[in-house]
Amino acid sequence: xxxxxxxxxxxxxxxxxxxxxxxxxxxxxxxxxxxxxxxxxxxxxxxxxxxxxxxxxxxxxxxxxxxxxxxxxxxxxxxxxxxxxxxxxxxxxxxxxxxxxxxxxxxxxxxxxxxxxxxxxxxxxxxxxxxxxxxxxxxxxxxxxxxxxxxxxxxxxxxxxxxxxxxxxxxxxxxxxxxxxxxxxxxxxxxxxxxxxxxxxxxxxxxxxxxxxxxxxxxxxxxxxxxxxxxxxxxxxxxxxxxxxxxxxxxxxxxxxxxxxxxxxxxxxxxxxxxxxxxxxxxxxxxxxxxxxxxxxxxxxxxxxxxxxxxxxxxxxxxxxxxxxxxxxxxxxxxxxxxxxxxxxxxxxxxxxxxxxxxxxxxxxxxxxxxxxxxxxxxxxxxxxxxxxxxxxxxxxxxxxxxxxxxxxxxxxxxxxxxxxxxxxxxxxxxxxxxxxxxxxxxxxxxxxxxxxxxxxxxxxxxxxxxxxxxxxxxxxxxxxxxxxxxxxxxxxxxxxxxxxxxxxxxxxxxxxxxxxxxxxxxxxxxxxxxxxxxxxxxxxxxxxxxxxxxxxxxxxxxxxxxxxxxxxxxxxxxxxxxxxxxxxxxxxxxxxxxxxxxxxxxxxxx
Numbered sequence: 001x002x003x004x005x006x007x008x009x010x011x012x013x014x015x016x017x018x019x020x021x022x023x024x025x026x027x028x029x030x031x032x033x034x035x036x037x038x039x040x041x042x043x044x045x046x047x048x049x050x051x052x053x054x055x056x057x058x059x060x061x062x063x064x065x066x067x068x069x070x071x072x073x074x075x076x077x078x079x080x081x082x083x084x085x086x087x088x089x090x091x092x093x094x095x096x097x098x099x100x101x102x103x104x105x106x107x108x109x110x111x112x113x114x115x116x117x118x119x120x121x122x123x124x125x126x127x128x129x130x131x132x133x134x135x136x137x138x139x140x141x142x143x144x145x146x147x148x149x150x151x152x153x154x155x156x157x158x159x160x161x162x163x164x165x166x167x168x169x170x171x172x173x174x175x176x177x178x179x180x181x182x183x184x185x186x187x188x189x190x191x192x193x194x195x196x197x198x199x200x201x202x203x204x205x206x207x208x209x210x211x212x213x214x215x216x217x218x219x220x221x222x223x224x225x226x227x228x229x230x231x232x233x234x235x236x237x238x239x240x241x242x243x244x245x246x247x248x249x250x251x252x253x254x255x256x257x258x259x260x261x262x263x264x265x266x267x268x269x270x271x272x273x274x275x276x277x278x279x280x281x282x283x284x285x286x287x288x289x290x291x292x293x294x295x296x297x298x299x300x301x302x303x304x305x306x307x308x309x310x311x312x313x314x315x316x317x318x319x320x321x322x323x324x325x326x327x328x329x330x331x332x333x334x335x336x337x338x339x340x341x342x343x344x345x346x347x348x349x350x351x352x353x354x355x356x357x358x359x360x361x362x363x364x365x366x367x368x369x370x371x372x373x374x375x376x377x378x379x380x381x382x383x384x385x386x387x388x389x390x391x392x393x394x395x396x397x398x399x400x401x402x403x404x405x406x407x408x409x410x411x412x413x414x415x416x417x418x419x420x421x422x423x424x425x426x427x428x429x430x431x432x433x434x435x436x437x438x439x440x441x442x443x444x445x446x447x448x449x450x451x452x453x454x455x456x457x458x459x460x461x462x463x464x465x466x467x468x469x470x471x472x473x474x475x476x477x478x479x480x481x482x483x484x485x486x487x488x489x490x491x492x493x494x495x496x497x498x499x500x501x502x503x504x505x506x507x508x509x510x511x512x513x514x515x516x517x518x519x520x521x522x523x524x525x526x527x528x529x530x531x532x533x534x535x536x537x538x539x540x541x542x543x544x545x546x547x548x549x550x551x552x553x554x555x556x557x558x559x560x561x562x563x564x565x566x567x568x569x570x571x572x573x574x575x576x577x578x579x580x581x582x583x584x585x586x587x588x589x590x591x592x593x594x595x596x597x598x599x600x601x602x603x604x605x606x607x
Contacts, residue, residue, distance in 0.1 A: 005030055006069050006140045006168050007052060012061035014051065021047055025061070025194050027187070029140055033168040036179045036201040039189035041399075041415035041443045045172050046076065048189065049142050052170065072138030076145055076414070078129035080117045086128040087113025094135060101135035108157035109134075109150065110317060123149030123317075134161065141169035147178055148414070148440050151317040152466045152494075174442055176201070176469040205444070270398065270422060270449055273385040274458035275429035279342035280307050282432060282460045283328050288337035289485070290320075290327060297323050299485035301337070307431075310454065310461040312471050312493065315481030321464045322352070322436055324481065328462065329434060348430035352437035352464070354417050356424065359410035363400060363420055364391050366409055373427050384427045398423045414441030422450075431459035439467040468494045473540060492535045534604050542600040545593055552590040559583040 009027040013020070021044045029035065029052075039045050050056040053073035054063060065071060083089040090113060091102045106113050111127040120128070130146050147155050155178060162169060162182050170187075173179050179201035186204050188195045197207050283305040290297040297320035305311055305328070313321040326332040330341055349356075357366055367373055368391060373382040381388045392405050398419045409417065418441050425433075433454075439447060451473050454461055465471055471478070472493040480497055481487045490497040534542065559579050562568065568576050 003030055004066055005064075006033075006066070007071060008062075008064040009051065010062045010064065012051060012058045012063075014047070014056070014058045016047075020192055022051075022058075022192055022194065027052075027194065027196075029168050029170065031139075031168055032166060033170075033185055034162075034183045034200070035168075035170045035185045035187055036183035036204065037170050037172050037187045037189070038179075038201065038204060038444065040445060041413060041419075041441070043189045044192070045189055046144055048194070049073070049144055049170065049172060050075075052140075053142050069140070070136075070138035071140045071142065072133045072136050073142040074126075074129050074133045074144060074146060076126065076148075077122075078125055080120075080125060080128070083117050085113060085117060086111060086115045086120055086124060089117065090128045090132040090135065092132070098135065101137075102131055105131035105134040108161070109154050127154075130158070134158075137165075137167065139167055141165075141167060143169060144172045145174070145414075145441070146171070147173050147175045147466070149317075150466065152314060152468065153316055155466060155468075174439060174444070174447065175467050176444065176447075177467070179204075180469075270426055270446075270453060271385075272426055272433075272453045272457050273429045275346035275431045276344060278307055278344045278346075278431045278459065281305075282307055282309070282342040282345065284340040284342075285328055286338050286340075288324075288327060288334045288339070290323065290332075290334050291485075295320075296485035298327075298481075298487050301485075301487045303328070303479065303489060305460060305462075307342075307460055308458070309477055310463065310475050311477045311479060312463045312465065312475035313479045313481060314464075314466075314471065314494065314497070315487075316483065319481045319483055321481055324479075324487065325434060325436070325462050325464065329432070345432050346430045347432040347434060348425045348428060349434040350421055350425055350436055350438050352440070354421055357409050357417060357421060360408060362406050362408055363395060363412075364405045366420065367391055367394070367424065367427075370424060370427075373424070382427065385429060394423065394427070415443060415446070418442055419446065433457065433459060433461045435461065436464045437466075438463075439465050439470050472496075472537070476537060492537050496535050496537065534600065538600055538603070542597070542604065545597040545600070549590065549593050549597065552586050552593060556583065556586050556590065559586065 005028045007027075007029040009025060012022055012025040012027075014022045025048075037045050037049065047056060050073075051058055051063065053071060054065075055073065078089075080086075080089050083092070087102065087106070090106070091099055094101065102113065109127045109131050111124050111131060113128075115124060117125075126149050130143070133141060133143070146158060150158065155175070159178060159181055171179060171183060183200040184198070186197045186199060186201055186207070188197070188204065188208065195211070197203065199207070281304065283303065285301065285303045288301045289299045301324075303311075313325060315321055323332060327334050328339060329347060330339060358369075361369065367382050368379060370382075373384070375381040375383055375388050378388070380391055382391055382394060383389075384394055392402050395405050396402075400416070400420070404412075404416075409420065412420065418438065422438070438450065442450065447467075447470060451470065454474050461474070463471075463474065472495050475493040476491075478490045478493060478497040479487055480490060490500050492500075559582055562579050563576065563583065568579075
């Protein structure tokens, strides 16, 4: 018996401002489908989801939903006008006997139904929209960034709810772990085209890279063919003009086809410049305690942060992660205890509220108005890592075009605001990075780049994030804040922390109730790591090292070839000196990488 689709899009075309978003797009959602909708920031993911929801009318094509099929949509910015409280909004359309569904979702997602709409934050509004969708339980759930503004426990609760449902759903999310755990189908929006793979997000990046490799090969073959045909046209056409005009027209068509190929969007050209090294001991906190009224942030907390550490702070929303970091960097004084900061610290702070950005000013004004970036006497230049740069040129490195430079910041998407704030931070040198929720709204490619930059950064990083995969890739130490002043230090990232606590994947859902309200339990002593085998962070490093060793070997070979020129020293002494210094540095880095690879390989074999 044929299965009737829950939702179908036929030959959908949509244009905004003269630029096609989609062209002749077809899409089918079957009962039980679990779909990841992925693509770069600005590729049209939210627009396509609104077309699925029936909120955006396409220029051409049909949206087909069978009679009796319900489609629910959780948008990023829900409209709560006309509702007094978050609970009123979340329960709208439900029978009184179904109110328990909102209460259950509210408990798992940690939002207060009694909160007045006018005083609710953006995160609380989004959680209310998500609770409303979960309570309605439609046949098709369309979820646009549902994990933004959720803490790890709430993400775990939602993940388990979606694992258990038999309804179909489509997910837009930046959270790799969330998508990998839940999805079986991937829709990839790339330059107006939607590709489908009947595998979950866990296989997406390999599939994407394969598609791009095939595209590059096709482009290379076409370029070679055009070059050969163009040479023939110049050298041989005069003698055979009439007979070969068809071949000339074919060359023209080939050039048109090549010109019509849409270039892939480059990754942001982000870079982190380290200031002069700080002292070896960056932060020494001893027996800290801090409370606000009856709310205890920490009690008797001690932590030593060494230069080069990547310290992640995890825990429920509202538990005090940001407050603790502000105490550690000296912005807030503890009630009791001491914080000693190391020497030569040059901090840079990424604020999760984006308070450093003025929404009414343009991107241009936000950069040129920063006292640390201002160039005296220049209104179109900014200081970037000690060098004057044109504002638009620098913004282009972060994937903004010239038109956006004069647009107000409030018109930007969440991901674009995050990139702009990173542009401000990366314009200056630092040796202590404080990153409060930097991963929200960033696409997979930008997250990859940020992860690599943090890996190569010579300074120290204090990080707050609810992205479990990102924490595993970046953190060397995890501070778990569990409410009522309890904060425990663990070695490694998120998976290492949970392994030391003896937790399983199912345990995340059981801790979804707010740790702030929960009665404190005696913490098991952190278990020592297994005597053999590698931690998650070490495994990841071992996988990266061969490519790093190959890269360093290739760079050393190029430098040695350059310095083999006997006249280089007398002709270009500065270039010779820089090449010599670079060669020494890379030889040292290669030796260290090879030693680390041997050490980790032996440890892995011992396990």
